[in-house]
Amino acid sequence: MMLPTHALAGMVLAVPLVATAPELTPIGLIAGLLGGVVPDLDLYTGHRKTLHFPVYYSLVAAVGTVTALAVPTTLTVAAALFFLAAALHCVTDVFGSGLELRPWEGKSERAVYDHYRETWIRPRRAVRYDGSPIDLLLSIALATPLLVVFEGGLRILVLGALAVGFVYTVLRRALADVAATVVSLLPASVLPYVPPRYLDEPPSDRSV
Numbered sequence: 740m741m742l743p744t745h746a747l748a749g750m751v752l753a754v755p756l757v758a759t760a761p762e763l764t765p766i767g768l769i770a771g772l773l774g775g776v777v778p779d780l781d782l783y784t785g786h787r788k789t790l791h792f793p794v795y796y797s798l799v800a801a802v803g804t805v806t807a808l809a810v811p812t813t814l815t816v817a818a819a820l821f822f823l824a825a826a827l828h829c830v831t832d833v834f835g836s837g838l839e840l841r842p843w844e845g846k847s848e849r850a851v852y853d854h855y856r857e858t859w860i861r862p863r864r865a866v867r868y869d870g871s872p873i874d875l876l877l878s879i880a881l882a883t884p885l886l887v888v889f890e891g892g893l894r895i896l897v898l899g900a901l902a903v904g905f906v907y908t909v910l911r912r913a914l915a916d917v918a919a920t921v922v923s924l925l926p927a928s929v930l931p932y933v934p935p936r937y938l939d940e941p942p943s944d945r946s947v
């Protein structure tokens with residue numbers, strides 16, 4: 740799933756705070772947003788492995804949630820929301836596509852790395868690829884409760900995420916070709932630093 744979808748999903752986790760602990764809602768939203776985004780900071784260094792921990796984030800999130808429910812403070816709620824959002828990000832990545840430049844071709848069997856079992860989890864492709872129309876629909880569905888419950892700056896942030904998601908969805912396939920072209924122009928000395936999914940790609944099947 741694309742980053743706006745993960746970001747919105749992380750913030751949605753904080754919505755229940757509006758009814759249960761409204762004073763902690765702002766910190767919960769920030770923590771959920773960060774937890775939804777942070778795993779993908781590994782985009783160019785071991786993507787879906789370096790900062791993706793589907794098992795360990797889930798374990799920490801479970802302990803964090805119990806702690807936050809027992810002792811709801813700014814720190815415990817922020818930690819719980821951060822790890823819940825990060826765990827949700829990594830687990831939902833499994834239901835997306837594999838790690839490849841043109842994921843709609845469905846050739847990669849690597850969705851997310853499971854550090855606990857030391858193996859890659861295969862993609863389930865319920866959301867066929869990041870930036871697919873279904874991914875955008877998911878973003879819209881996640882944005883809806885946020886737009887209903889909140890107003891002001893957060894609404895602008897949510898609408899901004901939706902706008903980014905829309906543009907990314909429209910350009911998604913063209914961006915893969917742009918990336919391949921840029922990589923083909925790079926000097927050989929730089930190639931060792933380029934993520935493998937950008938290299939040795941089979942020719943694009945534009946009819947798919």
Ligand SMILES: [Zn+2]
Pocket residue numbers: 778779787791828829832
């Ligand atoms: Zn991810």
